[in-house]
Amino acid sequence: MEEQKDRNEIFSKRVRAGKRTYFFDIKATRSNDYYLTITESKRKYKEDGFTYEKHKIFLYKEDFAKFVNALSETVDHVKEELMPEFNFDQFEENGEFSMENTADGESDSQLSWD
Numbered sequence: 001m002e003e004q005k006d007r008n009e010i011f012s013k014r015v016r017a018g019k020r021t022y023f024f025d026i027k028a029t030r031s032n033d034y035y036l037t038i039t040e041s042k043r044k045y046k047e048d049g050f051t052y053e054k055h056k057i058f059l060y061k062e063d064f065a066k067f068v069n070a071l072s073e074t075v076d077h078v079k080e081e082l083m084p085e086f087n088f089d090q091f092e093e094n095g096e097f098s099m100e101n102t103a104d105g106e107s108d109s110q111l112s113w114d
Contacts, residue, residue, distance in 0.1 A: 010034065019043050035060045 011026040023039040036059040041052050059067055079088055 033061070036064070 008027045009025060010028055013024040015022040015024075019042055021041045021043075023037070023041065025037045025039070026034055027037060028034055038057040038059060040055045042054075044051050044053055079086075
């Protein structure tokens with residue numbers, strides 16, 4: 001089972017956001033087609049310790065451009081129309097959004113499927 005997991009997981013990025021962590025994972029199908037999973041993992045406290053609540057989205061290659069465009073348009077609407085006076089730069093590193101690569105710990109600054 002572990003061999004199949006390694007074969008299916010091609011690439012992974014992690015974004016830490018307070019009690020939540022977001023994972024962007026590229027996986028392969030048996031026919032070597034690729035898709036993206038976006039997982040939100042939220043740490044919750046229970047009586048016997050911590051647990052993690054997870055929610056997952058599967059995104060297929062034919063929808064990558066539509067998804068990125070909709071996400072970008074939505075974020076731009078919040079920044080430009082709903083909160084134009086707010087300084088979003090305080091949450092950015094080096095003028096760009098920061099993301100962490102879980103494979104080797106190197107930082108990557110853009111999310112793009114070009």
